[in-house]
Amino acid sequence: MTTERARISLSVAPAYTGSELLAVMSARLLKDGQTVFAGVGIPLLAAILAQKTHAPGLTILFEGGVIGPFVEAGKLPPSTNEQRCSRRANMLVSITEVLLLLQRGYVDVGFMGGAQIDRFGNLNSSFIGDAENPKIRLPGTGGGNDIASLADMIVAMKHEKRRFVEKVDFITSPGFIDGGDTRAQAGLPAGGMFRVVTDLGILGFAAESRAMTVLALHPGVSAADIKANTGFDLPVPDDVEVTPAPTLGELAILRELDPEQLYTA
Amino acid sequence: MTTERARISLSVAPAYTGSELLAVMSARLLKDGQTVFAGVGIPLLAAILAQKTHAPGLTILFEGGVIGPFVEAGKLPPSTNEQRCSRRANMLVSITEVLLLLQRGYVDVGFMGGAQIDRFGNLNSSFIGDAENPKIRLPGTGGGNDIASLADMIVAMKHEKRRFVEKVDFITSPGFIDGGDTRAQAGLPAGGMFRVVTDLGILGFAAESRAMTVLALHPGVSAADIKANTGFDLPVPDDVEVTPAPTLGELAILRELDPEQLYTA
């Protein structure tokens, strides 16, 4: 993972990496009392950061079957299916059961990273290029498809033109599919994309069209910057908000959690 | 439960009650290595007797979620859903899971008592009289319907005219329904009535018609006796076998298991 520290540190203080920025901005979107189904990496870091700041009553779920764990600083799990993520949890269940919590409606927010996203919030983590003859075979959905189908989604990812495309090569995890009510038409009446958090800003989806739109820009990022890094026409309102920069307190917690910068380099 | 000791003891020695006769004759039908889903009372006694005589590798299942228990002599459970039936079991599962073992095909024999049975082996434990306006509301199916639908069945019951009827008032647990292939037609391709054990004889079902027929008579019971106690025309072959009487060894085991004659009075 290449560091974004150089670029970002020119415009704001304190200095932080792009990944740290992602984690902080995502954490702020989580509310106290919510149940969040978190992927490993930035989502997990952000969820723990939220617990340690404004959302002590946030319940974290991991795909491996873990409900309400205490992740220890410096011992971040390399996947959500290993014993490290289960330490001092409230409950362990099978993978099928933890995913069924999504279907039963027990999960407020699904929170994951993304490799490729399109205008309607569809995510691709399966194929780069044509699925029949792919340039790159990616690892696939895991629980991504289930989470995106059954919960309100927050996605944290790097903002690059090749990742923000007009149409994903393959819909691994459905967002609003072709926009409008096509998601519900496909048999997914619940959930859907809520926010995309990137190192440039915070994105939402328009009420009717369900097309991606900019809700806020991070400090030092211009409308032109974010448009230039997006592979489709991304509307930026004139009065777009600017996010408050990560605080020293937030960064200190992140660095205690991930001292070796496993996920925040 | 009224005792049949008087009648039976006239014809054979050693003396035994009708219930003891049922338990012994049923036990002999179970084979080593089989898995048997047993109801409380005679079925449970018979299964343990089989384990202690010719079928040490018999696996017993109880409806409460018990797999491979050791029932202690003198501590017979009053239902198959209480802790007494779980003592020193190999495994405890939920009720749903233990019943699903029937559906998955793990159970060789279902073994239960019966209140009312008809020519095609259908059992009624729900209503005496019309279901809409019953003379007696009985306790209902419990797992009986599931067991009879999904396993080969052995039923142990008293042989009385009012219990062996042309057509049951209500099909709680299906046997061969209207005979022929009507059971499979109803969506039950597996299982079906195998044997009915009574205090008068052992009954089976004809290959094509699926009508009840006499396979053997107990010592001292005549073809006329069994016909007289049956509410429909029950064929008895001329060369019908006679079952060997309960042995002292079999009776001794039963009496050790149920010293207070909870089920064998």
Add this chain to the structure above:
Amino acid sequence: MTIPSYLELRRKTRERDRSLRDKVMSLEEAAALVADGDSLAIGGCTASRTPMAMIWALIRAGRRDLEVSRSIVSTEGDLLYASGVSRHIITSWFSQGIVWGVSKVMRAYTETRRARFEEWSHMAMGLRYRAGAMGVPFMPMRSMLGSGVLDRTEGAKAMECPFTGETLLLVPALNPEVAIIHVQRCDAYGNAQIDGLTFMDIDMAMAANKVILTTERIVSNEQIRRHPDQTKIGFFTVDAVVEVPFGSAPHECYGLYEPFYSHMDLYAQMTSKDPDMGAQAYLDRFYHEPKNWADYLGRIGMAELLDAQRRGSGIYDD
């Protein structure tokens, strides 16, 4: 019978406070969470881990017209009919227990059509809760077909399997408004451990829109977290936690006490000759007159309690 739409089911769950918070309250406070007319699922099976203290509290609170479901119903069903708390019980088997014969109270109420006993197969009951727990409208199954039981149930549908062409039965999800479940121990948040037989309680807790736990003992969250793989019901499904020692009496609680057999005999005897009068007399003496739960247990009797406890703890002896 109607199945709620998926969005309606989710809305009810979404509106609950599912966070890790203290939910400890009294029996009376918990009873107030159940409204007249609610559908109510009862944990345990027959005379095992029956949430008797909660049923006791609902009867004392004069709750009315609950649509009750349980895997197998014993004496508590008689008392729900006789008290007027329920006139509709959905279950697979209903009587005090095999050794006591057919329930006279159940017969008196159902044969005179004062109350309804809606019969499903035992596996169907389990799969209806399971469908509810999984957030789907039905489960496919392979029994009940060809029986009179199927003819008298509402809502099950036979289908031709699109994969194999076989006949399957689809049984509708059961998502009770409230589930009441008794456990050996849980923490103040509702993380529950259950020893021994779990019956249908785990699916039931997931299926319900609200869960009231009664527990023999409240333990710390730290103790629960030491063995998270032993948590059988998770805090997020639970809305109330009530500590009630001997909360299943006179039924059993696995590993702690067996049924209070003499009292069960007394009950059978009291309801044998005149089931209506007998049940009312029993309700007066054991449900309405006691000052509190300890008084109820006292009326059952100390010697009975000690005997049930001695037999109960024996399950773990070598």
Add this chain to the structure above:
Amino acid sequence: MTIPSYLELRRKTRERDRSLRDKVMSLEEAAALVADGDSLAIGGCTASRTPMAMIWALIRAGRRDLEVSRSIVSTEGDLLYASGVSRHIITSWFSQGIVWGVSKVMRAYTETRRARFEEWSHMAMGLRYRAGAMGVPFMPMRSMLGSGVLDRTEGAKAMECPFTGETLLLVPALNPEVAIIHVQRCDAYGNAQIDGLTFMDIDMAMAANKVILTTERIVSNEQIRRHPDQTKIGFFTVDAVVEVPFGSAPHECYGLYEPFYSHMDLYAQMTSKDPDMGAQAYLDRFYHEPKNWADYLGRIGMAELLDAQRRGSGIYDD
């Protein structure tokens, strides 16, 4: 893909000896229970409780063309491709692990179409095993709809719910011919206890037509019977029991050892530049050359083993 008829599924179960009998055997004997072309389900998930010793034995035995399924596939999937044991893996996610990036070996085999990676959603994998475990041809579910994943799978069918009119997806039962599962302990009959995360192993054992257990330790049946509510996989589903200490190495086994991270790094490094050559070199050194399982562990290294064990047992520390 075809689903066996119900009678065919039952026949396979019926023909097995499901009685309580000693099933202890060697890795080599257990490998002989798997035939070329069988469908094989692998227990555990990613780098957790992988039945690595059994996979090791299957590769050494030169088994061919197994149709493999698992909830999430890690390094063992690479090795199944590279050894020729499997050219078709059904799973929801396939790579060594997030921290090591996309698997180079998986890419090399799938992008050149030498092997197939059939992708289902994670819940679909779980529900396919669950349908198989329950003896029904499908489970209804509410995800995968509207996705490219659904378009590329064989056998899932959308339906209009006969109860609610909603769109549901029916995913077909998965009844693998053989399941291989690694556990912390079991008895000689196959009654297995699993600590911590159970993944999809319990449904998988019920779904399979044959189950091979590898276990860190064989314990007495008496010990199992002392806590029958801790038996997660029952003897009646099990056909072979093999005692293999560190049987998941270099993956983890809950409570006993964490992944052997340095070795996992070594693997990533060996397969990074030339995945084909690298995987073959890894197979030679760690799969074909070792005299036995102890030799395999020795080649991974004693220091690694001690470190993994120290980290693993720490899960229970206060």
